[in-house]
Amino acid sequence: MATSFYKYQGTGNDFVMIDNRKLTFPADDEALVKQLCDRRMGIGADGLILLQDHPDYDFEMVYFNADGRLGSMCGNGARCTVRFAKQLGVIEDVACFLAADGEHQASIERDEIHLKMNDVQGVEKIGEDYYLNTGSPHYIRFVDDVENLDVYTEGRAIRYNDRFKAVGTNVNFVQRLGENEIFVRTYERGVEDETLSCGTGVTAAALVAGIKGMQSPLKVKVLGGELQVAFERNSDGSFKYIYLIGPARLVFTGSITI
Numbered sequence: 001m002a003t004s005f006y007k008y009q010g011t012g013n014d015f016v017m018i019d020n021r022k023l024t025f026p027a028d029d030e031a032l033v034k035q036l037c038d039r040r041m042g043i044g045a046d047g048l049i050l051l052q053d054h055p056d057y058d059f060e061m062v063y064f065n066a067d068g069r070l071g072s073m074c075g076n077g078a079r080c081t082v083r084f085a086k087q088l089g090v091i092e093d094v095a096c097f098l099a100a101d102g103e104h105q106a107s108i109e110r111d112e113i114h115l116k117m118n119d120v121q122g123v124e125k126i127g128e129d130y131y132l133n134t135g136s137p138h139y140i141r142f143v144d145d146v147e148n149l150d151v152y153t154e155g156r157a158i159r160y161n162d163r164f165k166a167v168g169t170n171v172n173f174v175q176r177l178g179e180n181e182i183f184v185r186t187y188e189r190g191v192e193d194e195t196l197s198c199g200t201g202v203t204a205a206a207l208v209a210g211i212k213g214m215q216s217p218l219k220v221k222v223l224g225g226e227l228q229v230a231f232e233r234n235s236d237g238s239f240k241y242i243y244l245i246g247p248a249r250l251v252f253t254g255s256i257t258i
């Protein structure tokens with residue numbers, strides 16, 4: 001059967017998007033999802049996202065990592081899904097949708113998608129580093145020179161250490177660039193490589209920057225562009241009103257036979 005797909009990217013984190021409102025995509029076919037995401041054997045992407053109907057929401061976003069496995073929350077993918085929903089006529093400029101970690105609100109403001117992230121309760125300190133969940137699990141390490149870091153090797157060492165090897169973690173290296181600006185590079189679980197940007201990772205990095213005394217909103221430089229994160233910190237150390245803001249663009253469309 002011929003199935004249309006749409007290729008989107010959000011700050012260089014790229015996704016195959018499929019309108020699955022008719023539920024024709026074989027979502028349990030791990031090998032197919034992996035092949036479609038493969039940059040030589042398929043379309044090529046960091047993940048695949050299905051947009052589906054949901055009785056209580058504008059739509060539901062179902063996200064798979066490039067390895068074919070059902071993933072957790074994806075911040076860049078969510079912004080792309082909001083843009084895709086608008087393209088399909090499912091929403092106008094605001095959305096309330098369901099993702100792996102629950103409900104999210106979003107709005108489209110010119111080039112940018114403002115995405116509300118779920119509140120974050122616990123931030124664990126591991127030595128000088130931090131570990132928290134912003135819809136996906138993120139390990140955060142602040143470094144002095146992120147540009148010249150071997151993110152693949154250093155990221156893998158943490159991702160496959162005894163604590164994380166079973167379920168995995170994303171690993172983010174963060175450098176403070178100025179009063180309100182950080183630079184984040186991410187080794188992504190499920191892709192098992194560095195990606196050009198990771199939305200939940202950038203969010204986690206910004207919250208840790210908040211713990212270290214930096215003020216919201218923060219500008220976040222990534223290899224694939226620039227994002228912004230806004231948040232409020234409660235007196236008990238938890239976070240609320242967390243927003244991830246940035247672009248999401250359609251790159252090309254095509255058709256596959258499945």
Ligand SMILES: N[C@H](CCC[C@H](N)C(=O)O)C(=O)O
Nearest residue numbers: 074075076136189198199200
């Ligand atoms: N790139 C995604 C994160 C995907 C998370 C996934 N790699 C995992 O935790 O398994 C983002 O923009 O938030």
